[in-house]
Amino acid sequence: MAQLSFQLQHTDAQSSARAGLITTDHGQIETPVFMPVGTAGSVKAVTQAQLENDIKAQIILGNTYHLYLRPGLEVLEKAGGLHRFNQWKRPILTDSGGFQVFSLAGTRKIKEEGVTFASHIDGSKHLFTPERVMDIQRIIGGDIIMAFDECPPGGSEYGYARKSLDLTHRWLDRCWDRFNSTPDRYGYTQNLFPIVQGATFKDLRKESCDFVAAKDAAGNAIGGLSVGEPEEKMYEICDWCCAHLPAQRPRYLMGVGTPWNILECIGMGIDMFDCVMPTRNGRNAMLFTTGGVINIDNKKWEFDYSPIDEELPNSMSNLYSKAYLRHLFKSGELLALTIASVHNLAFYLWLVGEARRQIRAGSYASWKNQMIVKLKTRL
Incomplete structure (x- = not known):
């Protein structure tokens, strides 16, 4: 078992684009890479054989919120984690559920402790804390697991973005402590990626990049983009974050986007992408x-x-x-x-x-x- 590693292999002389190699206990990932979204443990309408043979997927994404609700943690734990449950042999990344909670604006309540929300399935009440989200992702068993953050909506005012970022950073400290005090569950190494937030404000984004980089995690993510802000603003903030995140770690831009979005952001130095767009469209x-x-x-x-x-x-x-x-x-x-x-x-x-x-x-x-x-x- 070994922590995820990233080898930077080539850089483009005319842009910040780069090609690299991520190594996990479930295999290697050539970057830049797109991760098909298998929200509930399945990429909609697609079999694992098609993912491997036709699509050539190197890594897929599962979602904590959805998997926690269905099939539930007991089923996943008894199966030996998501890899054994859905028979995907390659790496898996699990999103923390922060974005899904963000989308439940009508039922969620954000507190220092965490977020209470109502299930979209049956209306039952649940609480996600940073510690609970780490425990859930340990059970799901992703090779890469994400910190629990608060995702401010596009167009947020500075005051809200400031409070949201401070909360996200306090939650990251709690995620980091919980992750580092709990063991890997299934005989392979799991890796925690922190998430940069800060809405569209460069001073907040730089502060968040610095805070995240100080963790010296195996990789870093940029969240809170493609959530309603203009496309050009997304590019501006993505480029700004890439300039302030460590080059020796993979950079993951969450939830983006169109094919042209992806090419533009590769040119800024992004290595990893996911989005529901190809299957939903x-x-x-x-x-x-x-x-x-x-x-x-x-x-x-x-x-x-x-x-x-x-x-x-x-x-x-x-x-x-x-x-x-x-x-x-x-x-x-x-x-x-x-x-x-x-x-x-x-x-x-x-x-x-x-x-x-x-x-x-x-x-x-x-x-x-x-x-x-x-x-x-x-x-």
Whole structure:
């Protein structure tokens, strides 16, 4: 067993983009990397075999809030953790549930102790404290677990952001103490990532970067972006945080985003991403492709028998035509959700893989600028 390690392998001369290698007890992760979101232990409409073989996922994400409610900690603990429960053999990252609690604004109550909230399933009352969230994530068994934080909404005023950040830092101290006083549960090393907050205020973000960096954790995350602030402000704050976080640790930008968001933020020095967008949009008939964005519901695809995206090396993108996938959506066939979800995830993994290749070749900046124009095209 060994703590997660990060090897910085290449940097781009024209930007801050970098390629690296994360090593965990469940395997290695080439960065930059996109992590498919398996909120409740399953990436929606996708099998583990498809994740491994078609999508080429190196790591997936599970969520503390959802897994705590269903299937519950007793089921997960008796199974031997999430890896054994869902039969995913590669690394897993677990989000702390802070964002989900943030989204329950109507039922949550934030106190120094923690957050009380009502389950979205049955309305039952629950309390998440920093200590409890560490214990829950230990039981779930992620290779990377996240600190419990408070995520201020986009557009927060300075006074609220100040109080929220102070609370997040006090909670981080409590997470850190609890994590370091409890053992790994399943015979492999778990790693705690702190989260930088501070809304859109640079002085708060720098303070948070400094506070987080002082923990000397295995990796660091940037939270509280893509929560309602303008896209350009997201880029500005992301770039600012990357400049103030240690280069020798992986940087994880939480919950971002579109393909062009990801390429821009790779150029700022981000290594890890996750987002529900590829699967959520796929289930709603929106496809991301190497040539641009497709709404497969449109009638223009009714007689288009060409592959979904023959530039991608996976069966879902090459085996099925646009006309057939449109037919499946129009007919309400469940297969449509699988094809679209696998395709979109495979595209995201291809995109970060190609970004890595361009970084290694020294051509990332020019490739990124050309690629973003294509990615934003509506086909």
